[in-house]
Amino acid sequence: MHTKVTLFVQCLVDSIYPRVGEAMVEVLRRLKVPLEYPADQTCCGQPAFNAGYTREARAAARRFVRIFESAEAIVCPSGSCVQMVRHHYPELFVDESIDYRMRVKAVGNRCYEFSEYLTEVLGVVNIGASFPAKVTYHDSCHLLRGLGIGEQPRKLLRHVEGLQLVEMDDSDVCCGFGGTFSVNYPEISTAMVDAKIDNIVATGADYVTGCDVSCLMNIEGRLSRRNLGVKVIHIAEILASRGGHEDE
Amino acid sequence: MDEKGAFLAPIRKALGYPQEEVRTAGECRRLFDCGDEGDIVDRIKYRTHVEKQSLLKRMTENAAPLNLGVHPASSLAAAADLISDIVRAASPEFSDTRQIIQHDVDDIASLQLWKKFAGKAVTVHTTYQADMAVREKAIASYVGITAPRWAIADSATIVEITGAGRPRSTSLLPSVHIALLRIEHLLAELGEVYALLRRTPPQESFLFISGPSKTADIEAHMVHGAHGPREMHLVVIDERMTADTSYQGSGLFPAE
């Protein structure tokens, strides 16, 4: 019997891309993983943290720790949120008691990004998914550089039936999202996402995928504005897919 | 408090020390402790001639991409031939006369280059300590010949310790720089030079040179010959060189 997984559903997934959360649920259920979802969860605090609003971020972090502390394993379909919990939470509480800091650290250590959890904890690379399409993969910054996750999602994608994985140039270069950066400096952000999109289009892929909906939302938004036909899909959706005959 | 004291006080404060109390090197001994590097010095001392010959091959390989020509010579006489060939093939860039300038060191003097150019309208200057016109002669010369203290195979670098009889300008102002080295002074890598420099810290200035001067400031396009020499050669004397040593020296005139 697998360890029970507590779902940590990033706020953007919850509000804009619930289908990504559902796909994650599908995949984990298929692997017979017991799940729970604390309904009280909101946001991990990353937007505030990245904008410098540490106090506000700390309030969110404290809340997160309280909600998720009893979890055995926390799984999230977003690399940057996991990076926040695993690496930045401890920085937020340096002035707290050792006891509390240990608790924060422990929560961070039990928090996994979705593709990481599948490959490294469950040891699964083949979910039995089928997705006949040409797909290119975008390495999200915090996922790749913060958590060191780059090979894991590719491994999963390579085992998807019918999926042809084509690498884009500069897959590890930032898409230009950067949270409030994209709103405060839209012209710079746009120049960056345009470079990303040019690299995506050059692969001739039908889909671009990744493990972070924030980057994907940015890429999707610009693709849509430029009327380009490449579709955007989160890796969980690919892994949940059974090629034309889905379960529902 | 003197100027130095007044300047260092806020720095001490920044580091959490009392502003007024001068700290000494003894208080941070670990910072200045580099180990004795004896093993490196031993490695240099006990290196065999055959090992040095293989270093020369490495040097030659590493020099090629830097446009630094490396030329083995079995004797001073062979070196003199090589050098005079290089001098003859080059042409003056900044003047109409053929003048060359050489460091005042024994090996270079033994080349007797002036004999090679007797009657060929090439003037050979030597940087004697007493000569007050060394600067003008260096400016007028199109070839400069120096004898570096060491060379480093790994980075294709020569190490010049400059001073009396060995001006800095000889390796700087002429269009062509030729360095003359005995294979005995060839080292493997940068760390060996640092170990030796630590053993006998020179009072003089010293410098590392790895090839002719260059720039890539215009569209990252590499051009040799920025403000220093545009051509550089290293002539290495290996008196135990045999036919078996089979050095693949650089072509005399590496492509620009």
Add this chain to the structure above:
Amino acid sequence: MKMSEAEKIAYRRDARRGIDDECLQGGLQRIQNHFGKGAMRYWGEMADDGLRDRVKHSRMETLENLDVVLAMLADNIEEAGGHVYYARTAEDATDYCRRVAKKNEVSSVIKGKSMISAEIGLDAALEAEGIAVTETDLGEFVIQLAEDKPSHIIAPCIHLDRQRIGRLFQEKLDIPYSDEPPVLTQAARRALRKIMLEADMGITGCNFAVAETGKISLVSNEGNIRMSTTMPRIHLALMGIERTAATMSDHQGMLQLLTRGATLQKLSTYVSFVGGPRRPGDPDGPEEFHLVMIDNGRSRILADQEFREVLACIRCGACLNICPVYGKIGGHAYNSPYPGPIGAVVSPLLFGINRYADLCKGESLCGACLDVCPVKIDLPRLLLALRRKLAYGDPAWQTRKHKRTEAMVFRLWRALIASGPLYRLALRCAGILQKPFISETGMIKKMAGPASAWTRDRDLPPLASEPFSGRWKKKYRQAAAKGPSEVDNG
């Protein structure tokens, strides 16, 4: 470029100009593709993979003992007959340079590329005395002729292409037009040689000084710095106090990382070690040597444990060569002698956090700069620390709250996310409010208020009609807790 006036820099405007400048874009691509990626490969393949950590450690240890290291350096320089001047501020430093020049009746100064000379505004100070100042690094020379500003710390004129430089040389050096780099380089070589041989004073920066030997070391490929330190009567070197190594063995590691990080070279063409006037019997070298140690705000950075790490920088420019923001906007937008990610941290700390607020906030925090930095300076962490100063203000850094509205937004956000029900209610309201904005493609094409910045160039997917939390409640909650689902039978 003196940095005392408290006017906010025009980051966004200049960034836009950079993005629209095709010539700059070509240069940026060239340099990033070659040097940025090359440096990442280099670190990956480097045989001695502990070198970067060792050098970082020695840099930090040196900084922690900077008082001792600087005192030793000064003593050794003075013992060799050199002069050491201690400049607390930019004005102190420029005044001293002016005094040295006047005392020695200097009419012509040649300079080696030095960012700190731009930091203290030296050129203007000397020119005001009627002294001719000539930059000798080819890139800097081009910039000076063009009356422009450098846009990269290693390759100052990457924003100019060969055609522009060709036309510039045609006009200013009076040569026939050519856009061949070898021809242009040769033209500069001829033009500068005469100036360099006749100059009275050479002014350089200092890559690294070595305390135990009392030498400063200077790194170049062109040979112009050797000219500046060898041919004029006077050599004056400007040094930020952090640019010191304690020992030669520390220096070795720093040098190796500098040349690799900057240009993928094992060593640059020239590394010269000088530290005094010519000695009796010396055939050449300057008659006078001056080292100007410059604080100008550095001891304040040193005092702040949170920021001290930035002083470990060896100024190789690798972070510029990898940064996707710098790679789009170029160097001018930073409005500082120190552009790119390192500049985004150093400039606010040296010249004012509020004035340079846009540099603190104008990055995506992608972390590439940390990966490429030879001494692994955590620039993203430092940017976050600067943003914190802007969020709340900090009298210790004379920093005011940056944006009151933004602070209010995050306070409101805090209240919202503190309560599940409140958060979900807010989502539902937003879901209703967004309806008029959704276009027929299902995307939002135009938003109002601050969010309009998003839809300037991008569409926004709308909020889902039912968030995940609701779907979970309806579809999965019952079954999930039990574990193995009925779904999985292929």
